[in-house]
Amino acid sequence: MANPIYILNGPNLNLLGSREPEVYGIETLVDLEQRCVRKAQRLGCTVDFRQSNTEGDLVGWIQEARTNASGLIVNAGAYTHTSIAILDALLACKVPIVEVHLSNIFTREPFRHRSYVSQAAKGVICGLGGLGYELAIEAVAAAVSDA
Template identity: 70%
Template sequence: MKPVFIINGPNLNMLGLREPDVYGRETLAGLEERCQAKARKLGLDISFRQSNIEGELVSWIQEARSKASGLILNAAAYTHTSIAIHDALKAAQIPIIEVHLTNIYRREPFRHHSYVSPVADGVLCGFGGQGYELALDALHQILTAKKG
């Protein structure tokens, strides 16, 4: 089976340093290790990536169409601004789970709108790093159902 792409957007490289009272103290490397361990338990391979550049995220989403079995996306701030990411996701034709470390609906009003949600199979927010593990569980279920 093709790997699951886990794509992280801007400023997530600063996890553990940036606003730890909001985002926690877990680093992006720690989050990747957590995802690798969960994926192994599920029999999945992952490709874990992060970029601060919107165009690079779009390119990875386009790549996922042919090289990934599914996509977990934390588009971070681009969630609320990027029609380009929305359009790339519409064209991806693979299962997509949107993830956010924080509950975006308990934050500033501008964070309440997502350009990702309308094209995602599911959304997880507010569970911290555990949200990524839950997203892997959900994606595993979707992919298993497709096989059977």
């Protein structure tokens, strides 16, 4: 796998570890990135881990992934439930896409049950905390090797 797996994180994920630890756990974004780097190394691949609170940044990175990434893991945060712009960018991105959420969005507020991201994703992993990112890396790596 020559190109990295892009891991894109949306708004407020920079607050992991301090924001609602009863929902999101105590692992920080830096901890999560290190976990992902280690998992990718064990699988013989690399990751490009990013976070932004800005929808336009995420759209730009998804467009960049079309040519620079072997696969894409997306935790779009609250944009999951609101952003048609992110959905449109994902639909134009022909690499394997896995949607990840630290919490189980289906056991939370009803507005979180709708995901635009999932309409473009090969799979969705939610409710497993940081382990979900590791499983997503495995899924993307397997999809790329099968292609």
